Amino acid sequence: MLVRHRMSAPPITIAPEVPVMDALQLMKEKNVRRLPVVDSKGRLVGIVSEKDLLRAAPSPATALSIFEITYLLHKLTVGEVMTREVVTVTADTPLERAARIMAERHLGGLPVMDGQQLVGIITETDILLGFSEALGAFEPGVRLTLEAPNRPGILATVVSKIHSLGGNIASLTVMHGREPKSGYIVVKVQGVRAGELADLLNNGTVSVVHVLEMAAQDLA
Secondary structure, three states, rough: EHHOOOEEEOOOEEEEOOOHHHHHHHHHHHHHEEEEEEEEOOOOEEEEEEEHHHHHHOOOOOOOOOHHHHHHHHHHHHHHOOOOOOOOOOOOOEEEHHHHHHHHHOOOEEEEEEEOOEEEEEHHHHHHHHHHHHOOOOOOOEEEEEEOOOOOOOHHHHHHHHHOOEEEEEEEEEOOOOOOOOOEEEEEEOOOHHHHHHHOOOOOOEEEEEEEEEEHHHHH
């Protein structure tokens, strides 16, 4: 899965000369927490988050009157509080790489570029939904977590056994275990009974460590 499959496009943007109060109102109206900042020529010049805007507001303990606070906030612009050194990705960046960039740099969103043109934005929520889909979170069926040795042919054996029961694989993910010699297979299967499937797969080489039946109503 690539960034293009999960990003919001076209992105909601804002100009650097917009007052902070107006930027907060726009975020509220559009239900977003960060905005790419573009100049009059459409070039990306920064990014501003809801935290940036709220941090710019005077403390509740300030001696200023409400009128003075309102006046100052209407003078303060997005360009004065935005982050200028923006970390970006392209639409063809793998989703897991974008997730790693966000995690390592503690970022909540990344503008998506096509050369010098801003084409979208991807956020932590977009990525969480993408990984949830990869794990079959929105599909009914039998969800199994299998512990298996890390060696060639194991995954093919599991898939073959599911096929022998007439099961349809709605999702399948492989994860590393704590030990390098083993890992976990998380698979969502439709059209089979949980007990029958677990008994077939639990053969000593592969161990079934968790089984959960998820009906359509459980996903609503």
